[in-house]
Amino acid sequence: xxxxxxxxxxxxxxxxxxxxxxxxxxxxxxxxxxxxxxxxxxxxxxxxxxxxxxxxxxxxxxxxxxxxxxxxxxxxxxxxxxxxxxxxxxxxxxxxxxxxxxxxxxxxxxxxxxxxxxxxxxxxxxxxxxxxxxxxxxxxxxxxxxxxxxxxxxxxxxxxxxxxxxxxxxxxxxxxxxxxxxxxxxxxxxxxxxxxxxxxxxxxxxxxxxxxxxxxxxxxxxxxxxxxxxxxxxxxxxxxxxxxxxxxxxxxxxxxxxxxxxxxxxxxxxxxxxxxxxxxxxxxxxxxx
Numbered sequence: 001x002x003x004x005x006x007x008x009x010x011x012x013x014x015x016x017x018x019x020x021x022x023x024x025x026x027x028x029x030x031x032x033x034x035x036x037x038x039x040x041x042x043x044x045x046x047x048x049x050x051x052x053x054x055x056x057x058x059x060x061x062x063x064x065x066x067x068x069x070x071x072x073x074x075x076x077x078x079x080x081x082x083x084x085x086x087x088x089x090x091x092x093x094x095x096x097x098x099x100x101x102x103x104x105x106x107x108x109x110x111x112x113x114x115x116x117x118x119x120x121x122x123x124x125x126x127x128x129x130x131x132x133x134x135x136x137x138x139x140x141x142x143x144x145x146x147x148x149x150x151x152x153x154x155x156x157x158x159x160x161x162x163x164x165x166x167x168x169x170x171x172x173x174x175x176x177x178x179x180x181x182x183x184x185x186x187x188x189x190x191x192x193x194x195x196x197x198x199x200x201x202x203x204x205x206x207x208x209x210x211x212x213x214x215x216x217x218x219x220x221x222x223x224x225x226x227x228x229x230x231x232x233x234x235x236x237x238x239x240x241x242x243x244x245x246x247x248x249x250x251x252x253x254x255x256x257x258x259x260x261x262x263x264x265x266x267x268x269x270x271x272x273x274x275x276x277x278x279x280x281x282x283x284x285x286x287x288x289x
Contacts, residue, residue, distance in 0.1 A: 156197055166192070253266050
């Protein structure tokens, strides 16, 4: 005689699921562990501080009892300010590519970027084997090697079956110029268009700018009129038209360009960054081991 059973999944925590089995005679309640991996891709123009942010934010998360690992995705990195838990250089050898295919450094980097996509399942297995809840992905120094190659969007979606986010870095010393700020807005919008992942923005190296300069950049992000005025003052009314129109066009897309001020060196702004990532990745529930 068959017994009707009702199966209900109850959220216990982000890495566990509680199951209740109902039958006519009894109710059984037990939990099973579910593997969940959230991926955070750190992206930005060369020199924006990706590796320094990755290393210091990694340390800060671990001090906050987060179960997190790092992944270096730059096959051309010579030295890093942290020891990556998983390193793409163990899967793709830049020197071997240059020798085998008779390529220069730039050509080898382009080929390496595509080869990383071919090895992503192996890399993913290494990350998952760590048992971590979060992986911080330090992307290549040259932004085009990740965001604007075919392998980039593929990697960003193949790294995990769970939620992912992109952290785009605005280099504060570079962005002191309103023209450079608009250029970074345009680049950030292009990255979003390519990767199509939830994206947050950081204003990095804030320890290298004055408080007045920081307030000015924050003002540009909050009020487009302030940015337009700064462009006109810097370039003149006629010369600023293209930059102004670009800024207005990007603003009309609805992308929220309000970067969080951060100093990786002083570890300031990390609380706000963690809060934004928690909201995107887990709906607001902070992961605990």
